Amino acid sequence: MVLDRLRRANTGRDPKKIPDGLWVKCPSCAKTVFKRLVEERLDTCPECNHHFRMSARKRIAALIDDGTWQEWDADMSSADPLGFVDGKGYPERIAQQQAKTGLKDAVICGGGKLAGHSIGLGVSAFDFNGGSMGSVVGEKLTRLVERCTAARMPVIIVSASGGARMQEGLISLMQMAKTSAALARHAEKRQLFISVLTDPTMAGVMASYASLGDVIVAEPKAMIGFTGARVIQETIKQELPEGFQTSEFLHKYGQIDLIATRQEMKAELARIVSYLHHA
Numbered sequence: 001m002v003l004d005r006l007r008r009a010n011t012g013r014d015p016k017k018i019p020d021g022l023w024v025k026c027p028s029c030a031k032t033v034f035k036r037l038v039e040e041r042l043d044t045c046p047e048c049n050h051h052f053r054m055s056a057r058k059r060i061a062a063l064i065d066d067g068t069w070q071e072w073d074a075d076m077s078s079a080d081p082l083g084f085v086d087g088k089g090y091p092e093r094i095a096q097q098q099a100k101t102g103l104k105d106a107v108i109c110g111g112g113k114l115a116g117h118s119i120g121l122g123v124s125a126f127d128f129n130g131g132s133m134g135s136v137v138g139e140k141l142t143r144l145v146e147r148c149t150a151a152r153m154p155v156i157i158v159s160a161s162g163g164a165r166m167q168e169g170l171i172s173l174m175q176m177a178k179t180s181a182a183l184a185r186h187a188e189k190r191q192l193f194i195s196v197l198t199d200p201t202m203a204g205v206m207a208s209y210a211s212l213g214d215v216i217v218a219e220p221k222a223m224i225g226f227t228g229a230r231v232i233q234e235t236i237k238q239e240l241p242e243g244f245q246t247s248e249f250l251h252k253y254g255q256i257d258l259i260a261t262r263q264e265m266k267a268e269l270a271r272i273v274s275y276l277h278h279a
């Protein structure tokens, strides 16, 4: 992430996003590849299968059967409970993010069919303020889970988030408890929750609903963790193992059940749902 920030500062671009133009330089294998090929492969590199960040809308289209998607709570938008100003006011910041992304906030929720199975799906929009979880993200995800509990339907949440949204302070942190409580009630009714972790899933999101899946699936080489490596190192005063905040490391030590590439994801999720869901 630090490297990303440096690159972004130098070029004004997010290196993990596909830049405009016909050609893209892959940040992983450094090869120059045809952008249209990358897009046709669900935003992955044709040379090394590096997973670029994917928009929430495209993710939904990749997972949900054609013509079955119904979006829920699409118009929910954030208030400014703290009158927060950091350079600019929070309402202004929100309006800017809305204009940029065409979304009201950083998650899209709804229902549809995944390979024929009825499911509820929430997908982080990393484009919107780093996918951060404020009151709207927390409320939409909670409603998603509650609907699924009532309908005895599996819920799948695909995360890509830097964590809680600082402009909503404590109200943002409360969403950790609220989403977790809804998932606990979902589990009491013996209903399935699959958490899908993508690059990056960090901080308050990883420390709440994202780590509570009955099954936790991750994309390859995603950055997953609570806080930055340097902060941890300075706190516990120990050398940290190489790559300890990656999907592969967490999978090796049992915190993630399965790593699935984007090409495999829909079939893997369908397989898990057909094994574990009993309506």
Ligand SMILES: [Zn+2]
Residues within 6 Å of the ligand: 026, 027, 028, 029, 030, 031, 045, 046, 047, 048, 049, 050
């Ligand atoms: Zn590549």
